[in-house]
Amino acid sequence: MRTIAMGAAFLCAAPLIAVLFFVAANGISAFSLDLITKAPRALGIGGGAANAVVGTLQMVPVAALIAVPVGVLGAVYIAEFANRRSARVIPFCADVLVGVPSILIGIFVFTFLVLPFHQFNAFAGSVALAVIMIPVVMRTTEESLHLVPNALREASLALGVPAWRTVLSVVLRTGLPGILTGTMLAIARAMGETAPLLFTALGSRVVNVGDFGRPMDALPLFIYVNARQPVDALNQQAWGAAFLLLLVVLIINVAVRARSWGQRIG
């Protein structure tokens, strides 16, 4: 029986290897400076994914700029100020929000930030990504705040530091590693999301730098479009972009989790 269980475990681990292997095998050959610096061209000849790279590099940080303050301060409220009922309801709703299919988040943001303006725009894309990131940041921040010893708060208050200052300078600073962890994981997740961008940022063949009022491309959108193209060169670019995306996402995850899995096992 033990061997069956062990077999199951290795069966679980195998897909990661399989995906990594094929993405690397197909993607490395397509991965070049051109892929990152050139805009798409007809039939992929001489073109690249600059529109997607530049797009992700803009939309994700803006999403983080929205999500991190909301998530962190929201978690502060739950952990430090909320009454018993709120401290149960709000995290519960956050967990439910995590489970909402991201395509519905796309419809949600489309209705408020695209439809009234008759314009697909990158800002709506960032907001959609932020909505996905907020509950992740909030829950991980909340957990790390709970780990901060009460003694620290009491000492700070005893010294006459006001509550808000205590939270910012003492509690948050102590809980910072956990907050960073949550933020990095949320960023990694946002980088890989496609569905919420379909109806908000839409995508673009043109490299869009700085104009959040117009459509913008992103790495996942680029992969989605180029995976179904009949031109081999474009499929190759899809693999190349997937390789880049996977590399960054996995590096973030490894860096962040390496700290914590040691303590969780055993």
Place this chain on the structure above:
Amino acid sequence: MTTAASTAAARFGRAASRVPDLVFRSGSGVLAWAVVGILGLLAVLLVLNSGEALGKFGFSFVTGTTWDPIAAIYGALPFIVGTIASSLIAIILATPIGLLTAIFLAELAPRRVAIPLTFTIELLAAIPSVVFGLWGVFVLGPFLSKTVEAWLVSTLGWIPIFAGPPFGVGLFTAGVILTLMILPTIVAISRDVITAVPDSQREAMLALGATRWEMITKSVLPYARSGIIGAVILGLGRALGETMAVTMVIGNRPQVPQSIFDSSQTIASQIATTFNEASVGLQTSALIGLGLVLLVITMTLNVIARLLVWRVAGPQGPN
């Protein structure tokens, strides 16, 4: 773990009563409640904007098998069946594998095997859906059509639900990809739940002379049962809402599938592929109606699952 005692009254009491503190407290409170607000607003929005379609078709929106934008008839059954069928395949495949893996990691594996394995399985959860889709289109689909699907069709093809031909695109391939995507969820939560079972249960069983495996199956698992069910339901919830990987391998056929090797369409992939060019009015309203159905299903499952898991292992972080 949320402790009920860690609230403002316990922590700050009168120390949090001056104006800057009140501003900070209400400000952060607004942001915290914003999460609840977003959830509520989303539900309200979907209900309101699907009103036109739901009002026109009533209950037959959910039972109708025809999705015809030209004749303006919208029945969601093909997508509901596609969604449930692909997720069901994923659950059938992922539950035994996931549970056995969780048992292995929590009870049987030595630390130096458990750590890298856990690590690897957790990383599986980080792979973006669209990358799974790309891999599915070019690697998994062709592989499955030539191996597993071909074998299944040749041995079981006389049963209608296993009828071929196995093209590598369709319900089954989507189900297999979903399996890979929900395995980390099932494994991680099951493992946490199993680990949370008190040692006293294990010791009691061993003291009675049970073997290791009997201890697991007769003592640990029953104790953790509701948590494990919760883990499976959470996995199911994730599978139901998965969009990109499924869209790329399911065949996008808005008909009720007859066989698991048929092409099909899920609610999420139908929205993803047709929302942007849906005509304003009834068609868009019908698509939002689809979204509402999906929201209701996933939210219900999520709530049930979280409650089950909380009962055994306490509040979990986002997975």
Place this chain on the structure above:
Amino acid sequence: MISRSSRLASLALGAIVVVAGCSNNSGATTAPTNAAGTEAPASTGAITPQVPTGNVSLSGAGATFPALLYQVWVEKFSEAYSNVTIDYQAIGSGGGIKAITQQTVDFGASDAAMKDEEIAALPSGTKLLHVPTALGAVVVIFNLLGADGTTAIKALNLDGTTIAGIFLGKITVWNDPAIAALNPDLASNLPATPIKVIHRSDGSGTTNTFTSYLAASSDEWKNGPGVGKEVNWPTGDGAPGNDGVSGGVKSGDGRIGYVELQYAVVSGLSSAAVKNANGKFVKGSSDGVTAAAEGALAEFPDDFRAAPIINGAGDTTYPIASYTYLLVYEDQKDATKGQALVAFLYWALTDGQKEEKAIGYAPLPAEIQQKALDELHKITTGGSAIWPM
């Protein structure tokens, strides 16, 4: 090489100058030139639309049918005028019509002319112009390994009845007698592979053209799924865009689909020789489409909303052809964008036509090109024409 239509265009423009007397355009103008040497009437620079100075960005969305052509056009136009950025999103004719109706883009694109209901849905008081830009062929692509398991089948004859049978789901294997009858020399190599149909999942002008052909070939199709940008497909998988369909056909053995000719070329997929009205089996080509277009000139409507050209007469005529249009509002709200748009359209209708044949599209017949150029004069901004007569 000066093409015949460009020569006619410059002659016609010269004639307009003579007839109209003096031109009273004020200010310096930049006649659109292109890197490959100009055919635009340079000496009469005052009467060609000017490209505005300063950075302008135009957005367009719509048909995938001409997308490969438009990608080339956008690149060449931007090479000539680096201050103009054009972003064309190929999302299907249905999406293009929706986008221009909702005014989320500056121009739309569709091969299916807008229906009356769609025109009625435009914002009140606005008028949309259909500017034809090119013609293309819809070809039947397939991916098939012969019965020996090694050689790919590269050539196939099909006729309307058989194609309709396949897309109706009546003909389900490649070695069906109907297919074998049309391909006697292939018959022994036709495999028993099941046929998988790939069709469009989005609203498509290509579908409109193809279903027009199917309805003309089969009463069962005509009375069943019928004609339209979207239909209820009796069988097959859906894929988005011409690119999605060709990608889908390419992805596995036994698949069949319908796309614009150039997609077959760039994807390396074989396309069938289709039986035309004269009984000849013709493969899709620019010349075959041109023959079809010339034969249908008499039917071209005044409002430019032409139906697909199906089963045109002639030995070399390809039976499934269609115009494709750019959709622009007659009254442009933004003067600079309107100016850039007219300049681009002018370029497309003159220099742009030269790019078409090399990539499998057919240039507009001279008569239609002239009508289209005349149409451009109607585009106004703030009450006055952008390109006056």
